[in-house]
């Protein structure tokens with residue numbers, strides 16, 4: 001199963017150095033001032049960008065706001081300045097209300113005419129890891145299994161796998177900033193209020209690091225109430241007099257800026273009076289990032305360290321510090337936002353960033369949360385749930401939003417929160433108009449909407465999914481949150497033993513055995529498993545069930561030479577290596593050094609010593625060619641659209657587009673061709689994606705077969721059925737669906753290189769391989785010769801030395817391989833169950849929760 005590729009990846013043909021960022025740092029990690037030229041890109045509807053735009057609230061900004069709405073509508077070709085009501089009735093296909101959404105959707109990739117980036121660069125590179133668990137998940141090609149992290153977990157610690165990886169990726173700058181598609185519109189302009197400031201931030205190359213509005217402009221003027229006071233407070237350099245969040249405090253009184261607590265204050269570096277994290281933890285050690293600035297703030301006399309209450313006191317149920325226990329702070333007659341108002345504001349702000357589509361949603365959300373460390377577990381979780389709900393239902397919500405008033409991002413936030421928390425929970429945060437609008441919207445009969453609007457998918461995707469069996473249930477399942485899938489490490493532990501352990505230690509997440517994978521455990525909720533000892537000692541990993549099943553198709557054996565051609569951060573490599581019992585040699589290729597670097601500690605944690613990670617320049621790298629005809633098994637977990645992972649990456653449907661699919665198709669074909677050359681006669685080639693789309697799956701497989709007569713197709717469904725007795729599939733391919741199998745959408749094809757080639761045809765085939773490789777070299781060489789001349793001269797010298805070393809190593813390795821293979825054969829004969837896991841008995845296969 002493959003990892004989805006970000007549409008923001010390196011443009012085709014762009015030198016990797018550029019795509020990765022010359023300074024090797026990402027947008028997020030690059031200090032302000034080291035700016036990059038802002039790449040113009042496609043933009044979200046004005047009033048969705050920079051979420052809290054209404055903050056300004058001044059007449060001026062009201063006008064801007066209005067313009068935002070009107071502008072959006074005009075862009076949709078309706079010229080109608082006033083919000084249209086009446087979504088009670090369907091407007092007919094693609095008309096009316098839908099138009100609004102179409103406008104937006106187009107901007108999100110529906111037939112976007114603007115230049116697209118290429119998919120040569122791995123997606124993960126451009127994504128910030130959502131969280132530990134997610135990290136791992138994405139790395140496993142799951143597209144972040146549930147793409148949502150455990151938001152309650154402390155920063156840093158909780159980032160396991162993917163997040164770390166994403167972070168690294170980003171630090172390598174491979175996803176964006178340069179790789180951002182240029183959508184034509186210059187950034188930063190046309191942005192009123194907050195946007196203006198975002199633009200500036202971004203112009204500083206940081207992708208608006210903290211999403212804050214521009215505090216240089218007096219906010220208070222524009223808004224009565226709270227914001228005004230915030231503005232004043234801040235202008236006075238007082239650091240939000242009591243901007244502490246006060247979820248526990250009675251609403252209405254002592255309204256200090258809750259907002260302040262949500263990061264504004266901190267972002268202003270004014271000493272986030274109470275927005276600091278770790279209420280129970282001693283200050284100092286635990287403070288990272290922003291805290292540092294708090295220190296400074298205090299030194300500047302702005303933080304008022306002494307006046308801060310102690311948060312070591314008990315927390316309320318919601319996990320918020322109990323403000324009542326804190327000393328009273330001076331009140332500035334600022335209205336405090338109610339819980340509901342704060343939540344709406346937070347979600348609106350996050351959406352304001354995500355809907356610019358500058359970064360993958362998980363990265364943008366993680367970034368926002370990192371900059372709001374004062375939020376508790378529940379806050380984070382509620383914000384994340386609502387944001388993801390909006391991403392899942394964006395098209396529908398935008399259509400509903402058209403009949404509302406105020407900033408579109410606020411309407412979206414209200415809809416997301418109403419879906420996840422319930423309408424009642426929002427009551428205090430909405431004005432009468434909003435409440436009435438929400439009531440109307442809730443009465444809409446979804447069945448009356450066109451499928452693409454109801455299921456909130458872009459037209460190009462609706463067209464493709466519509467051609468499949470039961471598209472309705474498929475779309476519905478893709479719009480649901482995924483479970484958390486774990487895999488035990490067969491080198492370290494038996495599944496059933498781990499299941500028993502987890503049922504005792506983490507029973508509230510309802511761990512159950514997966515229905516098909518012999519190593520799988522499925523859980524509900526969002527546990528921060530990357531802090532669990534079982535994760536830290538390599539006994540469990542996060543991996544979608546489909547990805548686990550892939551190992552059964554590869555079926556590696558002890559002592560073999562196996563290639564994981566697109567290993568990424570090693571999710572699938574880990575299982576392959578474990579099934580080889582850490583014997584033989586398992587090459588982990590990838591063009592992304594960052595991903596492979598993240599894989600290394602995972603290999604170590606898992607107890608694997610047979611993995612050889614190799615960063616390749618491209619699928620035609622010389623090191624790939626050297627393995628022609630040598631590998632018993634080659635896995636191509638191809639870069640793909642990731643449409644099968646929408647449960648975990650709902651933003652992908654808005655970020656992908658048909659033109660990108662065509663580019664991906666070409667890359668997939670090139671990788672498959674190169675990988676095929678490595679397969680030994682009689683060896684197996686497995687091609688997999690985490691896509692549901694025919695053009696990335698069966699069309700690709702058929703094309704491969706047609707152009708490779710030396711390969712034959714095996715029935716992948718049959719191979720799997722032999723190992724999973726309760727998995728019924730129609731061959732010859734494996735196609736898993738979330739609505740049918742409870743997994744991500746997943747595709748796999750298995751090919752075997754024919755054995756019967758004579759020595760002569762083998763030689764011919766090899767000659768053909770070499771000639772092809774040489775031709776590629778020639779073309780590439782000509783193009784790069786000039787630029788590479790100096791480098792090549794130095795490399796030539798180095799290669800002489802390297803060749804000598806390699807020849808000595810090769811001899812040693814051959815001897816080792818022979819010994820290993822002989823030992824493996826003996827071991828297999830004595831203990832065949834080790835070579836491949838025992839088939840799953842129906843009795844083992846319990847239904848997933």
Ligand SMILES: C[S@@+](CC[C@H](N)C(=O)[O-])C[C@H]1O[C@@H](n2cnc3c(N)ncnc32)[C@H](O)[C@@H]1O
Pocket residue numbers: 001002003004120121122123124138139140141142565566567568569570571572573589590591592595616618619637638639640671
């Ligand atoms: C679907 S992801 C692989 C996920 C990985 N197998 C796992 O389980 O975590 C696809 C990978 O293909 C890599 N890739 C992209 N272009 C490639 C190429 N030309 N050759 C090899 N790998 C490539 C990407 O860097 C990315 O890591």
